[in-house]
Amino acid sequence: MVEVQYPKPCSRAECENLASSLKCPTCLKLGKDSSFCGQDCFKKAWPTHKLVHKQLQPSTPYDPFPTFSYTGPLRPVYPLSPMRTLPDSIPHPDYAKDGIPHSEQRLFRSTNIHINTADEIAGLREACKLGRKVLDIAAAAIKPGVTSDSIDVLVHDTCISIGAYPSPLNYYHFPKSVCISVNEIICHGIPDQRKLEDGDIVNIDVSIYYKGFHADLNETYYVGDKALADAESIRLVETTRECLDKAIEIVKPGMLFRDIGNVIEKHATANGCSVIRTYCGHGINKLFHCAPNIPHYAKNKTPGVAKPGMTFTIEPMLALGSWKDKTWPDNWTSATVDGKRSAQFEHMLLVTETGVEVLTARHADSPGGPISRIS
Amino acid sequence: MANIDDDNDEVPALVEVQTALEDAIDEDIEQNDKKVPLTIVTGYLGAGKSCLLNNIMRQTNKKIAIALKVKGTELIPFIEFGDSVDIEKSLTVSDGSKNYTEWLELGNGCLCCSVKDNGVAALESLMEKKGKFDYILLETTGLADPGPIAQMFWLDTALASSIYLDGIITVIDAVNIVKNLDDTVVDMHHQDGTESGITDQTQADLVPTSTAYTQISYADVIILNKSDLVEDETRRSIAERIAGINSLATIIPTTFSKVDSVEDILDLATVNNDLTRWENIKAFSSKAFHDHRVTTITLPLPVMSQDSYRAFDRWLQNLLWEDIVDSHRVEVHRLKAKIVLDSDETFVIQGVRDTYDTIPVSETGGSSGKVVIIGKGLDYDILQRSLSKTIL
Numbered sequence: 226m227v228e229v230q231y232p233k234p235c236s237r238a239e240c241e242n243l244a245s246s247l248k249c250p251t252c253l254k255l256g257k258d259s260s261f262c263g264q265d266c267f268k269k270a271w272p273t274h275k276l277v278h279k280q281l282q283p284s285t286p287y288d289p290f291p292t293f294s295y296t297g298p299l300r301p302v303y304p305l306s307p308m309r310t311l312p313d314s315i316p317h318p319d320y321a322k323d324g325i326p327h328s329e330q331r332l333f334r335s336t337n338i339h340i341n342t343a344d345e346i347a348g349l350r351e352a353c354k355l356g357r358k359v360l361d362i363a364a365a366a367i368k369p370g371v372t373s374d375s376i377d378v379l380v381h382d383t384c385i386s387i388g389a390y391p392s393p394l395n396y397y398h399f400p401k402s403v404c405i406s407v408n409e410i411i412c413h414g415i416p417d418q419r420k421l422e423d424g425d426i427v428n429i430d431v432s433i434y435y436k437g438f439h440a441d442l443n444e445t446y447y448v449g450d451k452a453l454a455d456a457e458s459i460r461l462v463e464t465t466r467e468c469l470d471k472a473i474e475i476v477k478p479g480m481l482f483r484d485i486g487n488v489i490e491k492h493a494t495a496n497g498c499s500v501i502r503t504y505c506g507h508g509i510n511k512l513f514h515c516a517p518n519i520p521h522y523a524k525n526k527t528p529g530v531a532k533p534g535m536t537f538t539i540e541p542m543l544a545l546g547s548w549k550d551k552t553w554p555d556n557w558t559s560a561t562v563d564g565k566r567s568a569q570f571e572h573m574l575l576v577t578e579t580g581v582e583v584l585t586a587r588h589a590d591s592p593g594g595p596i597s598r599i600s
Numbered sequence: 601m602a603n604i605d606d607d608n609d610e611v612p613a614l615v616e617v618q619t620a621l622e623d624a625i626d627e628d629i630e631q632n633d634k635k636v637p638l639t640i641v642t643g644y645l646g647a648g649k650s651c652l653l654n655n656i657m658r659q660t661n662k663k664i665a666i667a668l669k670v671k672g673t674e675l676i677p678f679i680e681f682g683d684s685v686d687i688e689k690s691l692t693v694s695d696g697s698k699n700y701t702e703w704l705e706l707g708n709g710c711l712c713c714s715v716k717d718n719g720v721a722a723l724e725s726l727m728e729k730k731g732k733f734d735y736i737l738l739e740t741t742g743l744a745d746p747g748p749i750a751q752m753f754w755l756d757t758a759l760a761s762s763i764y765l766d767g768i769i770t771v772i773d774a775v776n777i778v779k780n781l782d783d784t785v786v787d788m789h790h791q792d793g794t795e796s797g798i799t800d801q802t803q804a805d806l807v808p809t810s811t812a813y814t815q816i817s818y819a820d821v822i823i824l825n826k827s828d829l830v831e832d833e834t835r836r837s838i839a840e841r842i843a844g845i846n847s848l849a850t851i852i853p854t855t856f857s858k859v860d861s862v863e864d865i866l867d868l869a870t871v872n873n874d875l876t877r878w879e880n881i882k883a884f885s886s887k888a889f890h891d892h893r894v895t896t897i898t899l900p901l902p903v904m905s906q907d908s909y910r911a912f913d914r915w916l917q918n919l920l921w922e923d924i925v926d927s928h929r930v931e932v933h934r935l936k937a938k939i940v941l942d943s944d945e946t947f948v949i950q951g952v953r954d955t956y957d958t959i960p961v962s963e964t965g966g967s968s969g970k971v972v973i974i975g976k977g978l979d980y981d982i983l984q985r986s987l988s989k990t991i992l
Contacts (some may be wrong), residue, residue, distance in 0.1 A: 522758045528954040
C-alpha cells in the first residue's frame with residue numbers, strides 16, 4: 226500500500242503551523258519522523274521533545290515516573306517491551322480485543338455464585354493443570370540476573386505452545402502476560418527490564434485461558450542464597466504459604482466465605498505479619514473474576530456460602546509492615562505503603578460434595594515449596 | 601544505536617518530590633481524624649434533588665463536597681462494582697460561601713478483585729488531598745438504583761476508610777409519584793452474560809417494579825416535595841402508600857425541597873442504631889398496607905438462646921443470599937433487626953441487599969427483638985411461618 230503524504234502539523238503541540246521538511250535528527254536516527262515548522266519552534270519544543278528520545282531508545286533503562294514518591298527501593302525499569310501477540314487459532318477471551326471484559330461487566334454487582342456443571346468442572350480442571358505447568362516452567366527460570374520481562378516471554382511462549390491465552394494480557398489493558406511482583410510489591414507488578422537480585426523474593430502470578438476456562442495461581446519464590454538466609458523474608462513467605470493452607474482446610478459445603486479472612490488474619494497476626502486488605506480472592510470459571518468476593522482480612526461481611534461445584538481463588542497477601550498499599554503511576558503495580566516486603570500465595574479451588582479439591586495443586590517436583598524458618 | 605546527549609544542554613527545572621516520610625505522617629494524621637459521613641440523595645429527574653442540595657448548603661455551615669454520579673462509558677469501572685455508579689471526574693465543593701470544582705483522580709480497573717470501587721477511592725483521595733470535609737452528599741442520576749451505590753460505600757471497618765455511609769434520602773415529586781410508581785418496567789439491572797453462558801437469575805419471576813419503588817424502598821428519609829401542588833387528601837394517601845412500601849423511612853413533606861432543619865436528614869447513622877427508635881416503628885404486619893410489589897414486613901423476635909440465634913443467622917443468610925424463603929422467591933432491599941439474647945446481649949443487624957452486619961449494642965431497648973424487612977415478593981404469613989419453624 227502506498228502511504229499518502231499530507232502536510233503534517235508541527236510536532237510542537239502548542240504550535241498551529243504546518244511542519245516544514247525540517248526534522249529532528251535524533252528522531253531520524255531512532256527511526257521516527259518528527260517534523261517542525263522551524264528551528265525556533267524546535268528549540269521551544271526541545272525540553273519536552275527530548276523525552277521522546279528516551280522512550281525510543283530501547284537500550285537505555287529509565288524510571289518512567291522520576292517524580293513519584295516510591296515507598297521502597299524498587300523502581301520500574303523501562304522501556305517495556307512491546308505488547309506480545311498470539312496466533313488467532315488460540316481462543317481469546319472477550320477483552321483481548323479492546324481491553325474490556327464485557328462478559329464480566331454484564332454481571333457487575335451480581336452476587337449470584339455460579340455452580341459449575343460436570344463438563345465445566347472438567348474444563349476448569351484441565352486449565353488449572355496447564356496453569357500449574359506454566360507457573361512451574363516460569364519459576365524454574367528464576368535466578369539472579371534474569372529480568373522479569375524474560376520470564377514474561379517464557380510464560381507467553383509456553384502459553385502459545387499449549388494453546389492457551391495468558392489471561393492478564395490486555396485485561397483492562399494490562400500490558401503483559403503475567404504479573405511479577407518483587408519484594409515490596411504486593412501484586413500486579415508489570416514485567417520489565419529489572420534484573421532479579423540475589424536476596425529478592427518474587428511472586429509469579431500466572432493466569433491462563435484454555436478452551437474457554439480460566440485458571441489462576443501464584444507462588445512467591447526466594448531468589449538466590451541470600452534470600453534463603455534472610456530470616457525476615459522467610460518468616461513472611463512461609464507464614465503467607467501457611468495462611469493459604471489453613472484457609473483451604475476450612476473449605477467445604479456450608480462454609481461462609483466471610484470466615485476465610487478470620488483464619489488468615491489469625492495466623493498472620495500470630496506470626497507478626499499484616500494482611501493486605503485492598504485485594505481479594507474471587508470467583509473464577511468462564512470469567513476471570515466474578516462472585517464471590519473473598520477478603521483475606523478478619524471481620525468482613527462478604528456474602529455467600531460454599532456449595533459443591535463452585536470455583537474460586539484464595540490468594541492472601543501478607544506484609545512485614547503496614548497493611549496499606551500505594552499504587553504506582555502505571556495504575557497497576559501495588560506497593561506496600563512503608564516499602565516493607567510483601568508475599569502472596571494463591572490456589573484455585575473447587576468445592577466438592579465433601580470438601581475441597583485444590584485444582585492448582587503442586588507436584589512433587591514443582592520448584593519452590595516450604596523451607597524452615599531461621600530463628 | 602543513536603548517541604543521545606540530551607543531558608549536556610539546558611539545566612532542567614527542579615521538580616518537587618514528596619518524600620515517603622511525609623506520606624507516612626499524613627497517614628498518621630488521617631487516622632486520627634474522624635470519618636466523614638456520606639449521604640446518598642436519589643430521586644427522579646425534576647423531583648428536586650439539586651434544589652435540596654442547594655438548600656442544605658445554604659442552611660448549614662458545614663464544609664460539604666457534592667459528588668454527582670453519572671453513567672459514564674469513558675471511565676473504567678472496577679470489577680464487582682456497577683457500571684451505573686461511576687463518579688464523574690469533577691465534583692462541586694462548597695466551602696462556606698463559595699463553590700469550586702475539584703478534579704478527581706480515577707485509577708485504572710483492577711486485575712484482581714479490589715474491595716473498593718473507583719469512586720470510593722477517588723473520594724478518599726480527595727479527602728486526603730484537600731483536608732477533611734464535614735460532609736459528602738452524593739447525588740445519583742434520576743433512574744439510579746441506590747442499592748449498589750449504598751453497598752459500595754458501606755465498607756468493612758477493617759478498611760479504615762475516611763468515609764462512611766450515613767443514609768439515603770429519596771426526593772419524590774408529589775404530583776408525579778403515583779404515575780411513577782405504576783409505570784413498571786422489567787428491571788434491566790441484571791443482564792445475562794450471554795457470551796460466557798453464565799446468567800444471573802436473581803430477578804427472575806418477581807413482579808416487575810418501577811425505579812420509584814426501588815428508590816423509596818432504600819430510603820432512610822423521603823422528601824415528599826411539591827407538597828403544595830397536591831390536595832391534602834392526595835398527600836395523605838401518597839404518604840400512606842409510601843409508608844406501605846417503606847415503613848422505616850421518615851417522610852418529610854416539603855415545598856421547593858425546603859426542610860425545616862438539616863438535622864432531620866443528615867447525620868442519621870447514630871440514630872439508626874439507636875434502640876429507642878425501634879419502639880416507634882409501626883408494625884405494618886397486617887395485609888392492609890401490603891403493596892404487592894415492594895413492601896415492609898415487621899416480625900417479632902423472641903428472646904433467643906445462642907442456638908436459636910445461630911439458626912436465625914442461617915435463616916437470614918438464606919433470605920439475603922439465596923433470595924428464597926421456603927421456596928418462595930424474594931428480593932430484600934433493606935433489613936433491620938434487633939436481637940435480644942437470653943444472655944442479656946443485644947445486637948442490631950443492618951442489611952442492604954445481600955450484605956449485612958451485626959453490631960453489638962450496650963443498652964437494652966425493650967424485652968424482645970424484631971426484624972423489619974423491605975423488599976420484593978415478601979409475604980407476612982410465609983415469612984412468619986418460616987421464621988417460627990427456624991427459631992423454635
